[in-house]
Amino acid sequence: MKKTKIVCTLGPSSQTVEQLVKMIDAGMNVARFNFSHGSHEEHLARFNALKEARKIAGKPCAILLDTKGPEIRTHDMKDGAIALETGMIVRVSMEQVEGTVERFSVSYPELINDVTVGSRILVDDGLVSLRVTEIDAFNKDIVTIVENSGVIKNKKGVNVPNVSVNLPGITQKDADDIRFGIKNGIDYIAASFVRRASDVLEIIKILEEENATHIQIIPKIENQEGVDNIDEILAVSHGLMVARGDLGVEIPTEDVPIVQKALIKKCNMVGKPVITATQMLDSMQRNPRPTRAEAGDVANAIFDGTDAVMLSGESAAGDYPLEAVQTMANICVRTEQALENQDVFKLKQFKQDITEAIGRSVGHNARSLGIETIVAATSSGHTARMISKYRPKSNIIALTFSERAQLGLSLVWGVQAVYVEKPSSTDAIFTEADKVVKELGFAKSGDVIIVTAGLPVGEAGTTNMMKLQEVQ
Structure with a gap:
């Protein structure tokens, strides 16, 4: 019996009942619905397909709604993209403009109040790095210098490492999506960009209003602030997701494995489930077999003590969604066999309960x-x-x-x-x-x-x- 649980993101590659039955049989335990993409109609069709598939398979498969969260994105660029060269001066505007190499805007107009001279603004998972050189309050611009050449396209994600941004815990879209999910029988909410316990409490309030407190909240730890406030976040949550994608942009790449181990250990100590996510079998989006490093990544997360491992693009939009689930399940079972030869029964944090x-x-x-x-x-x-x-x-x-x-x-x-x-x-x-x-x-x-x-x-x-x- 496979003991580590597998979370699969659903998408164009995994939305037919027939495919979902095969994935459940291969080891999928939880289906993730990513509300950063797709309409309610698309998600409803997948909800219904999953419910039909688990009935046919005769096995449980839970529904996890992953919120878009309070993210910062670029607005649209002239001709869809701008090419920046190292050393260029570019202004980041707090007023919406059509982006050019001289000036583009972002979706969070308060950013100018959060950053300081010396802060870094990273665009598109850090592919373009901008360093703040001046705050031009009069023109509502952040003046930056380009640290590395690259292309910025429409609606790309923006990160500001080591800066405490005053974004809301959840957006109106998140609240609407959660209410939609409640009506359609979700079991878990993966809350994106959680920074503090109050972000989780906002979701709890919605669940209480909708008489849906059975739904479990799994905050995604994606930034330094979330890492710093981990104890208060975990205290009000049902578990955690180690979301290594944005986390690896917000904190140094070399720190990600250390943080992963620390977060897993904290969850293990209090008996709350933890999901390790992002790029676990990434090459299987296009290849039928994973790299050896990816196999090691999945195994090491299990050795660390993760409850669940997750597939993202591999199952949602890849060429080999079923093979990715089968491969992940095989790695899980083999690693668990190795764990049985170790004594993993350890005294954990213990309550008088x-x-x-x-x-x-x-x-x-x-x-x-x-x-x-x-x-x-x-x-x-x-x-x-x-x-x-x-x-x-x-x-x-x-x-x-x-x-x-x-x-x-x-x-x-x-x-x-x-x-x-x-x-x-x-x-x-x-x-x-x-x-x-x-x-x-x-x-x-x-x-x-x-x-x-x-x-x-x-x-x-x-x-x-x-x-x-x-x-x-």
């Missing part, structure tokens, strides 16, 4: 007794998360009593969630556990499994029991 104490004990006993299968009966999914936190070698089967709870475990390492009717008693849970592990092929009669549940049966937050059970 009964469910967590049970989760810790389950992991410890499974390890000590060599038990291969753990069954957690869980209403909210919290018990399964607390067991996963301790990374036991055992398979973790979560018996969930709603499809919502089942899909809500799609990012959690090592957990296979199964939707069952809510049992009427603890004896019914034990019987159901036997039935499910045998049906899934995780145990046979005579094997010993661990079952954990709570009294009263089926109530969230009541996990208080662990049983060593011989399968009948």
Whole structure:
């Protein structure tokens, strides 16, 4: 059983029901819908295709809505592009103008108040670097010198490393997209460009207004401010995404692997899922096999402790979307086999919480007794998360009593969630556990499994029991 979860971005290469069924069968656990692109009509068609595909496949596959976020972009250029040469002086205007080599504008008019002389403005993932030499407040221009030659096209992303920008936490478009997603059954929100806890709280407020607090918020850490405020962000979130694309523009490239490891460790310590994203199998957009470095990148993220790995352009617009999922799944399984030979059961940050104490004990006993299968009966999914936190070698089967709870475990390492009717008693849970592990092929009669549940049966937050059970 593959324990690391795979997130696939959907797009033109992955939008038919037939293709999505194949991707789910190959190992896709979560489908990412990137709301930086596409209309609501396009996304609705893909939502419906995915729901049909998971029905046909007979497997859960959660929906993750990735917000566009409060980004800064260039406005349109004359003839669609301008070519800048090193040493040129170019003005960045706070008033919308048609861009030329002398002057172009950006979508954030307050930028002039955030940057100072010496700040750098990076355009198009850092391909063009501009250094601020003067603030011309009268003309509402930032005067810059071009540090390297390059072409700037329409609507390209703009980054300002080490500058605290006063953009809103979410935009009106984000709020509209989130409400659209809620109506269509999303399970996760990946919140772009989160800088502080208050950005997450803005999304929580929308979820509360829409009676949708079951939807989990996964902030994307994409800038230095997000890294600096990571503890306060994680405290109000359900997990994190290490979004290495923009992060690698905002902070030095050589710092990205260090930050990746630190963020994964923080999530592991508190038992919240973490996704490692961007360029994992990038060359597979055009090639049927990955580079060796890419295979190592996926494996090393798993060694770091990531819960999930993600495909972006590879699955959305590449030539080999299915092969990319299959390749990623193969790397996951092989790396997990290597991990089984290491002792990854470590004491994590521990709260005075009964469910967590049970989760810790389950992991410890499974390890000590060599038990291969753990069954957690869980209403909210919290018990399964607390067991996963301790990374036991055992398979973790979560018996969930709603499809919502089942899909809500799609990012959690090592957990296979199964939707069952809510049992009427603890004896019914034990019987159901036997039935499910045998049906899934995780145990046979005579094997010993661990079952954990709570009294009263089926109530969230009541996990208080662990049983060593011989399968009948």
